[in-house]
Amino acid sequence: MKTNLTYNPFSGLLAEDINAVLVPRFNMETLISKIKQPEELFTIEFLGKQGRGKTTHLRSVHQQLKGFPIVFLNAKSSASEVLNHTKEILFIDSIHHLKIKERLQLFKQKKTIVYTTHYTRKWECLIAKKKIYSLQFNGIEPETLQLILNKRLLLASPEGLECENLFSVKDSTVLIKKFKDNYRAIINHLYETYQ
Incomplete structure (x- = not known):
């Protein structure tokens, strides 16, 4: 299964490889166009449980709008990391690390905010108008999982060589049965398999 690969195809992705393996969950061009509209300020939330692909999609959208900051928050992050940005578009991974008061302050700013979250922030946005x-x-x-996994295999294959053992829909079905829709758990499992 591991033959003819230049690296573990299920290791972390380089920024320049994200779009080569991503199968977008939405129309990327429509979303980018919406974000670029200066006459309307709004928030876009990528909503879902951990490991579902939110950060990967956020990074992909950000790559197409590189002139704007992206902030990756964690439990030790300071609110000033996001509140002090002056650009009209801001990307934030894991907005839940901010306190509600800080999120409200952020949402009230005159900018478009694209963020990932485990729980919807619709009430906070409503309060912030x-x-x-x-x-x-x-x-x-x-079929989607099969496409993503095979794109990763082909990316790790030496140039000009087809990967010998591509995933089938049956393989993907088995992985989904075991890990459900936890894409990160599937990738972690395959990383160990390809070590």
């Missing part, structure tokens, strides 16, 4: 577009990240079809 900011329009919200929520994109759900749940469920995965075997």
